[in-house]
Amino acid sequence: xxxxxxxxxxxxxxxxxxxxxxxxxxxxxxxxxxxxxxxxxxxxxxxxxxxxxxxxxxxxxxxxxxxxxxxxxxxxxxxxxxxxxxxxxxxxxxxxxxxxxxxxxxxxxxxxxxxxxxxxxxxxxxxxxxxxxxxxxxxxxxxxxxxxxxxxxxxxxxxxxxxxxxxxxxxxxxxxxxxxxxxxxxxxxxxxxxxxxxxxxxxxxxxxxxxxxxxxxxxxxxxxxxxxxxxxxxxxxxxxxxxxxxxxxxxxxxxxxxxxxxxxxxxxxxxxxxxxxxxxxxxxxxxx
Amino acid sequence: xxxxxxxxxxxxxxxxxxxxxxxxxxxxxxxxxxxxxxxxxxxxxxxxxxxxxxxxxxxxxxxxxxxxxxxxxxxxxxxxxxxxxxxxxxxxxxxxxxxxxxxxxxxxxxxxxxxxxxxxxxxxxxxxxxxxxxxxxxxxxxxxxxxxxxxxxxxxxxxxxxxxxxxxxxxxxxxxxxxxxxxxxxxxxxxxxxxxxxxxxxxxxxxxxxxxxxxxxxxxxxxxxxxxxxxxxxxxxxxxxxxxxxxxxxxxxxxxxxxxxxxxxxxxxxxxxxxxxxxxxxxxxxxx
Numbered sequence: 001x002x003x004x005x006x007x008x009x010x011x012x013x014x015x016x017x018x019x020x021x022x023x024x025x026x027x028x029x030x031x032x033x034x035x036x037x038x039x040x041x042x043x044x045x046x047x048x049x050x051x052x053x054x055x056x057x058x059x060x061x062x063x064x065x066x067x068x069x070x071x072x073x074x075x076x077x078x079x080x081x082x083x084x085x086x087x088x089x090x091x092x093x094x095x096x097x098x099x100x101x102x103x104x105x106x107x108x109x110x111x112x113x114x115x116x117x118x119x120x121x122x123x124x125x126x127x128x129x130x131x132x133x134x135x136x137x138x139x140x141x142x143x144x145x146x147x148x149x150x151x152x153x154x155x156x157x158x159x160x161x162x163x164x165x166x167x168x169x170x171x172x173x174x175x176x177x178x179x180x181x182x183x184x185x186x187x188x189x190x191x192x193x194x195x196x197x198x199x200x201x202x203x204x205x206x207x208x209x210x211x212x213x214x215x216x217x218x219x220x221x222x223x224x225x226x227x228x229x230x231x232x233x234x235x236x237x238x239x240x241x242x243x244x245x246x247x248x249x250x251x252x253x254x255x256x257x258x259x260x261x262x263x264x265x266x267x268x269x270x271x272x273x274x275x276x277x278x279x280x281x282x283x284x285x286x287x288x
Numbered sequence: 289x290x291x292x293x294x295x296x297x298x299x300x301x302x303x304x305x306x307x308x309x310x311x312x313x314x315x316x317x318x319x320x321x322x323x324x325x326x327x328x329x330x331x332x333x334x335x336x337x338x339x340x341x342x343x344x345x346x347x348x349x350x351x352x353x354x355x356x357x358x359x360x361x362x363x364x365x366x367x368x369x370x371x372x373x374x375x376x377x378x379x380x381x382x383x384x385x386x387x388x389x390x391x392x393x394x395x396x397x398x399x400x401x402x403x404x405x406x407x408x409x410x411x412x413x414x415x416x417x418x419x420x421x422x423x424x425x426x427x428x429x430x431x432x433x434x435x436x437x438x439x440x441x442x443x444x445x446x447x448x449x450x451x452x453x454x455x456x457x458x459x460x461x462x463x464x465x466x467x468x469x470x471x472x473x474x475x476x477x478x479x480x481x482x483x484x485x486x487x488x489x490x491x492x493x494x495x496x497x498x499x500x501x502x503x504x505x506x507x508x509x510x511x512x513x514x515x516x517x518x519x520x521x522x523x524x525x526x527x528x529x530x531x532x533x534x535x536x537x538x539x540x541x542x543x544x545x546x547x548x549x550x551x552x553x554x555x556x557x558x559x560x561x562x563x564x565x566x567x568x569x570x571x572x573x574x575x576x
Contacts, residue, residue, distance in 0.1 A: 098565045098566060099559065099564070099565050100562050100563060100564065100565065122559075166560050167558070167559040167560055168558075168560055190554065190555035191552075191555040191557075191558035191559050192552070192553050192554070192555060193552050193553060193568055194559070194564075194565065194568055209565065211559040213555075264479075264480070264481050265480050265481060265553050266478065266480070267478035267479040267480060267501075269479075270455070270456075270479035271387065271410075271455040271479050271482070271499040272454050272455055272456055274388050275388060276387070276388065276482075277386045277387050277388065277482065277497065278386060280481055280482055281574065284572040284573070285572070285573055285574045286569065286573045286574070
């Protein structure tokens with residue numbers, strides 16, 4: 001198998017030019033990226049942001065996470081009213097250098113991309129073994145009304161990790177909401193590593209860490225969406241996925257990476273395939 | 289689980305300072321690293337090597353892989369006689385930029401580290417599921433007479449990929465030689481990605497790509513060494529491995545990385561453990 005078109009998928013997840021953005025600092029740590037146009041708008045909000053040659057910084061007087069969160073809340077409200085931030089959901093992400101570090105602040109999730117903040121998500125590959133031994137993967141089609149990637153193909157389950165939630169809690173909640181999978185089965189979702197994205201998107205920069213999981217479903221179980229975010233599920237042969245990602249109905253970039261990682265871990269794509277090392281490197285190397 | 293001591297293991301696999309070495313170029317591509325002392329010895333071998341401010345290069349008149357291989361053979365013979373290269377085995381590695389690129393030349397495997405050349409290996413995690421559902425991993429103890437890492441703990445199977453061999457061929461051959469596993473079962477070893485090392489070693493630089501595999505063995509099968517390279521095999525609980533890698537009998541660094549990758553893929557170590565992101569990054573990021 002020639003893996004070149006799949007390597008191209010991993011490149012799309014790293015399409016980012018730091019020269020297009022200003023670094024965004026909080027407490028002397030770079031936590032994100034801001035487009036120059038937005039930085040200009042932030043400059044007069046001098047009680048919240050410092051804008052200078054160094055980039056954009058949260059005002060150093062905001063030392064406590066709570067104070068930062070409140071100041072950013074007010075700024076986000078203004079920016080949303082002016083159209084700089086769209087799709088406010090009144091759900092917060094905790095922002096931190098690493099997932100296991102203390103949160104620096106929390107922020108409305110719709111603000112993550114405009115500020116290029118790293119967010120964390122949990123995705124689940126739904127796998128089933130057929131009677132003949134072949135493995136199939138459950139694929140979701142996103143609802144045509146979703147604000148991001150409507151109608152595109154997706155993993156069985158995937159969702160952002162809200163402030164104060166663990167990875168496991170997120171998997172359990174999303175398994176129920178998105179696929180009607182109850183907690184005892186959802187807890188069998190096996191963590192299997194992570195994939196990362198850093199890319200320019202219309203709203204700003206998507207910087208994301210996705211904790212990937214595999215969940216083996218009994219052959220007679222069919223996922224059933226409960227929150228209206230998925231329009232249908234279907235099951236496809238594991239071995240058909242490399243071709244489908246390249247030629248079939250479009251997958252979200254996030255789910256394409258999660259599936260590629262799964263295909264590599266399960267040997268559907270292997271070291272005797274042309275481009276294997278480059279594919280693994282493209283999927284796993286640091287985005288920055 | 290606090291993953292800090294395991295992160296330290298991944299750091300050991302990246303302990304490399306390019307300032308200690310001169311780059312080694314072949315056909316305008318950097319393929320390795322040479323210690324300054326060895327570069328000095330190469331300088332008078334002017335029909336094979338150019339030594340200058342740029343580092344060390346194979347003589348540009350050597351354009352064909354065959355000519356390069358023959359010239360290096362003669363150089364290696366001289367260097368081995370003088371003690372610059374030890375443990376000559378009369379087996380060759382093909383040297384290439386990526387595993388699937390055309391070989392630039394082949395060279396005696398004992399010369400790989402003195403020239404800091406990237407070599408390729410295939411390792412196999414031997415896994416068994418006990419009657420009670422718990423997973424165990426087969427661990428090999430290297431023969432006390434092996435030139436490298438004698439007596440240390442190792443994967444079920446692991447070996448360098450010789451010139452002209454595929455990954456699958458290497459797995460099949462090594463499964464038989466090292467563990468007495470016959471071809472039909474060995475072919476079930478499932479490729480699951482790769483791990484890389486770039487580190488300073490007494491002989492020079494170890495730059496290695498290890499294609500990792502999982503092989504599920506029937507519970508009643510016990511591996512049996514046939515080539516004298518393994519002194520014993522034993523089976524240990526999957527969940528005990530993080531502690532064993534840190535506190536138990538020493539594992540080779542190669543096998544410790546391969547096992548860590550396996551523990552991450554199978555969720556023995558997960559995203560709710562402290563240090564997970566740093567561990568995965570340490571294991572997977574580009575060594576250079």
